[in-house]
Amino acid sequence: MKIERRDFLKGALGGGLLLAADAKPAAARHVAKELPPNAVGILYDATLCIGCQVCVGACKQANNMPVEHTAGTDPLWENPEDLSAKTLNIIKKYGSGDYPVKDTVAGYSFVKRHCMHCLDPACVSACPVSALRKNSDNGVVTYDKTACIGCRYCQVACPFNIPKFEWLSATPRIVKCQLCSHLLAKGGISACCAACPTGASLFGRVEDLRQEAKRRLAMTPGDSYDFPVASLGSKEFQSHKAGHYIQQIYGESEVGGTQYMLLAGVPFDKLGLPTLPDESFVALADGIQYAIYKGMVYPLVVLGGLIYMIRKGEGDKH
């Protein structure tokens, strides 16, 4: 009997070690997520943004969000603090010194922050009750307060610190940009893009937005080009001189790609956007979870083994 027991233990231990060794390859095997069939998103071009914050006001109006007075008379402008439970999007300003030239490292730049609508969203994976879901058609990441239990794991998991929590409410919700899905449902476009006067925030299908971004990266700085306004399908264009772009589309591949993408003349880490690997952390955690549990088969096998051993042990005693 003793030998059987030991063999079982050895097997279990060996299995455990294998699983630990297996963890990394499991993550590496994970393939990049495909775009949902009708993925829509936003392309933000910092070189076109004039920092007017019309999008911030439009977002509040479209989503019934309260006005927020955080500090002084010009709160959103001067307060570098991030988004909050009252603010779904924000224009932040990067600046170094008094150098007045826009979109240069030594000068200044704007950046618009809100949910990235990741292709492999950490928040969706984290949420135990599927309160956060990624729409399988347009890829928008939505929130359902009737499901949410308020565990705030989405906040821990989101690499962009996007979900916010109503800390001072007895019935708190998670708050984040849902790409104006109520407007999309009526065939409209996101309020921030509709309001943007320069086309810096541009709505469209993600595939087309990627094309548009590539077109801009190939432009000769200083030459004049036509830039679409509001949405890629609109017939409205404005002529601007092409900026000195950093040759990167932020969101093209970060953590598996995102449906909100950015272009800028200043490196993105300076604008407060984290430098991230192409593989999402979801893939890593999922890989390990999967390797360990293989769909609950392992736990059941172990449970069977344990029951067997406990009964044997009891039997030995009597």
Place this chain on the structure above:
Amino acid sequence: MTAPAPLNKTIYTWNFKACAVIAGLAGLFLLWRFFFGIGSVSNMNDGYPWGIWIAYDVVVGTALACGGYAMALLVYVFNKGEYHPLVRPALMTSLFGYTLAGISVMIDLGRYWQAYNIFLPWHSNLHSVMFEVAVCIGTYVMVLWVEFAPTILEKYKAEQLRVRLNRVIFVFIALGILLPTMHQSSLGTMMLMAGYKLSPLWRTGFLPLLFLLTALLMGYAIVMVESFICQAWFKTPSEMPLLSKIAEFIPWLLGVYLLIRLESVNLAGNLALAFNGSLQGNMFLLENALLIAAFVILVQPKNRVRSKMLFLASSAIVLGAALYRIDTYIIGFDPGTGWRYFPSVPELVITLGVVATEGMAYMWVVNKLAVLPKAEHA
């Protein structure tokens, strides 16, 4: 070894009353929390969505409550029946620890009245580590109550029920070993999702294994610490021979842990971070220094029979492993947007209140039920 017996002493000692005051104060702050929101009593914020209610009450609290799991593993899986006298007290601490961790979760959940959504299949997210942890812990609390039930049934002379329960109890014992193995390791997996927000001093694919090992280490260490404290306070007989035996294999467990812990940081080339003088670096050093000290003590056979040394080593393990868990959830976590977190006074009082409640329950139960070995001069 003397059979377990109720202590039958006065319960309402000075200690008990002190605990009651703290618990009462915590109750007041809790009222506040439920009327005005979590942010009105705690310093948690959008950068640090989890504070001590999760990091201490749940992540450390359940590990401190792993005595029952660790002893069950020894008795039932490694067939070491001689440790049986240690099982009951360990089981009881586990029961309290986990039950209170469950209550802490309800305090921490923003939308606690919808907590049952986890169990509704159309809401359940099988990919979520949080889902697995929640279901495992929830089930384990129930399993612990069933495992402990014979002790209660004894007291109330419900013989028939006790005999019937004893016939199927092996299923619960098995679950009592499987479930902690699952959720204790998953508590580690949980923080993998934090990605780059978790410092490389703690971020490694071995998080699940390291969390499982710390659960076991804390389980055995807390059984020892508890036994020493009971000897000092309740004058229960010494369990030194058994404790020395446990102390024999702890160095192995601890050695494996330290090897993986330090090598995973070293091989990734991040060990230099430990010496840069930052809070994170210093906490990393402190956490590992405590565990290395315990290892150095216990690796020498002569120390394992000296109760002072055993007490010292087991305390160091409890502290070091608890620190490892707090570091992983709070100190090593940096959302990188200038957020800071340090618990507020009401937040601390609520946590203390949970601990005090556990203390009161402990005092009540050891006096009323047959848990601890019979006192020598009773």
